[in-house]
Amino acid sequence: MPQVMEFKLPDLGEGLTEAEIVRWLVAVGDVVAVDQPVVEVETAKAMVEVPCPYGGVVTARFGEEGTELPVGAPLITVAVGAGADEAVEPEDSGSGNVLVGYGTDHSRTARRRRVRPGSAAPAATSAPTPAPAAVVTTPVVASPAAASPVVTGPVAVISPLVRKLARDHGIDLRALRGSGPEGLILRADVEAARRSPEPVPVAAPAAAAAPEGERVPLKGLRGVVAEKLSRSRREIPDATCWVDADATELMAARAAMNAVGGPKISVLALLARICTAALAKYPELNSTVDLAANEIVRLPSVHLGFAAQTERGLVVPVVRDAQTRNPESLSAEFARLTEVARAGKLAPADLTGGTFTLNNYGVFGVDGSTPIINHPEAAMLGVGRIMAKPWVHQGELAVRQVVQLSLTFDHRVCDGGTAGGFLRYVADCVESPAVLLRSL
Template identity: 70%
Template sequence: MPQVFEFKLPDLGEGLTEAEIVRWLVEVGDVVAIDQPVVEVETAKAMVEVPCPYGGVVTARFGEEGTELPVGAPLLTVAVGSEGALGPVGLVGSGSGSGAEAGSVVSAVGSGAGSGGAGSGSGEAEASGNVLVGYGTGAPVARRRRVRPEAMAVPAAAHVTAAAAVSAAVPDAVQGPVAVVSPLVRKLARQHDLDLRQLAGSGPDGLILRADVESAIRALAEGAAAATPTSALASVPESVSAVQPSGPSVAQPAASSAVERIPLRGVRGAVADKLARSRREIPDATCWVDADATELMAARSAMNSAGGPAAGPKVSVLALLARICTAALARFPELNSTVDLAAREIVRLPQVHLGFAAQTERGLVVPVVRDAQARNAESIGAEIARLTEAARTGRLTPAELTGGTFTLNNYGVFGVDGSTPIINHPEAAMLGVGRIVPKPWVHEGELAVRQVVQLSLTFDHRVCDGGTAGGFLRYVADCVEQPAVLLRTL
């Protein structure tokens, strides 16, 4: 007899407690191999394909696409057994519907998926320990063996056929076991007063699947609706209609004007929580300055034209501004810090992990360039390009979205000049950059048309005062107006 293993949503790291099912990669009845991805989920950090640590036949899935599940909730169940000792999968349990009747059910979640609980003897599961590829459980990897579809054949399939043939003639008290493995299927049938003995399963060897039960429920609902005669409306007494108000009729709101409710979950929910926390905890202030970026744009053009096509990828304006930020933070380390409320301490951080705001179809995300203080403009630009592409495709890992110490926000791409952004908690500051546009500007005592940009700095007033924040912003503006200032720190 095979064992039925319950695989639960594993801990995906970074303190995440829930995930939304985006797409199922397997169906009930499919044969899965060890570590085969079975579902794609979206967390508040990234999209992740979750592999199953067991090889066998999928007997149940828990949750439809779009459902949000907490860590530790069941994802699916898998019937696992050795090639020579697979019992009749369709005949596990009895018809009363208790959870214990669904065979030997073993849970797998977190690190426990790889190490234990698989039973003994011929029904022992082959769990890999790799709950999530790229993270893993740290448990030793067991010998892998793919379960072949033919290995799941039921030796006693004839008994299933015979039981189905006589089910109508045998009283419930003496009928044999029902071809159901999943406790969820039994529960669903009980909730709708559905007799499983009257169903023909579409799974392997007559196994009754959740889809079979749902189809039967829909058929019952459609039959009940069809049994309601339309003429029943005509049987309403005239006296009932007489009580209708005689005054002017009140127009009912159109269906299109109904209030729309959008769940705050996934990336949007995480952003909402972080922004609200930032506003609650951080006493922020903003200062700004206009800067002449003409020389910076000329320096960028010279960098990208030098060496021709063999010089490599072009350096972006964002990469240059990021390099300016790292130089400014070296001079004003107060802004590369965080506040420990419990200890009432300001914690200055040695490395600059530079975040940059990126708008994607899934919402606003902030990928992080690690150790930006040790990179030049070309290296920062290459990493920004890589992270931006990963953000657009939804493939950023949780590690690439956390741990930032300072954020650069280029809202100029939206065609606006200025903003007062909310600090990315628990950081202490954020530099905002508006669009770079031609404007009248006094240059060397004369009015000229120059490339002007507005720079704004939002900072945590607990970590520094206005003098430090103004000094940081003025240094950034000086580097934008005279890029040669950076030569002192290169």
């Protein structure tokens, strides 16, 4: 008899709690190999293919395309060992790989095969509706009477699924005591309150108070960005300094580099190389703050994030070990990551682990900005548009290519003198690229 195994949506990492089914790659009745991708899902950060760790016959699928599922919810069931000549040996029935993006070499070349009528595969048309994901956290809240007093201010809830569950069952999140870290309200807490004989009702707002207009759900990429920026504003005491710089010599140097042939070097790559040199001089800005330990952690490598606009919104891919790359290598990596980002194929690893961000908002035709730091980093360099302006050069008024540079920094990691020294060094390298030769 075949053994029916249930494969659930795996933990996608980096705090991601749900994913939307974009496209099923298998149908009920198909034979799948170990680690064969079975569904394409879209998280808040990227689109990824999910490989199944079991080999056998697909007996059920849970969720239609466009459905959003929480981590831990059932995806498919597989009858391991089902089929005639399609049988799978028991020792090959599961790989143990449950993380997105990991699989064996044969996983992507496995052929979709349907079991012939009369084979041992269980019927799939009567598949049960998906059950909620299992909750393993022990709830703390028992009844509303034992709950903490209703509080004001932000509610400690990260997952939009928890908020929706509370909304659907009329539970006031402000009346709950979270069992997660630092009082975070978990799904188990809402479930416990729902099972309570005296649920806490949510007061319905007056009809006149409801604002009119289009409502856009704050979820997916937009939701993750909103939460991250809010956290940055809550935790980081930031400050911004800025300076105008004459970029005429930098643009001339780039033109000379590209005139000799070979891959073209972008302005962004030159600015990135200047940033890595500046961070070597001012390592305080390539750091993060460990609140739990009350320590500043200075990081040995520069993992450089850069802002890239896509159809799904603004994303920040990360160039690993940017301090080891020359302008040509940086140009190639910027181009590669930008192309992958616009195709919506960035992996979570491409979007995490940054230590410093370079934000070229000049591409939008603006001169200046005071951006929000990309938490948990400590600083961000902003670059405005490079344009012809009147400028005093060698004592004479001339038309020069001028750019505004801004540095937003975490005031906990350094004072204004360090931030100003970093920004001045960057501006000196922009105005006279020969200054950079001292550090090459």
